[in-house]
Amino acid sequence: MRRNVLPKRPRHLRNRPEEEEENGNLKHSASIRYLAKKTGLTVHQAHLLTVALNFLLVAFLIYWYARKYVPDALRNRTETIQRSLEEARAASSEANRRLAEIESRLGKLDVEIKQMQTSAEQEAASEEARI
Secondary structure, three states: OOOOOOOOOOHHHOOOOHHHHHOHHHHOOHHHHHHHHHHOOOHHHHHHHHHHHHHHHHHHHHHHHHHHHHHHHHHHHHHHHHHHHHHHHHHHHHHHHHHHHHHHHHHHHHHHHHHHHHHHHHHHHHHHHHO
């Protein structure tokens, strides 16, 4: 029977939690140890320094390339929003105009219906009188 044997953890990681093992290879790499030796920092501090420097480098590169495109994109977005607002205002005023027109027609219909009722009643009365 063959057992799945997990590889042994390195000595420096045996008493530490699993989470630290994840970055253990990076923390204890030759370049980090060299940096720690040259700067007088601990290996952990040198690792944190390299992480911070990498972050700053990536953030600077993103800023460097984004500074050309972000202002134009924001300006275009602002113009698009303003155009949309103007179109919405125009559509709203058009809808209000059409609503007022329909309401005036409905008001006229009430008058026409009353006129038709009175004329129908008059015709009915005249027909009744004729018969």
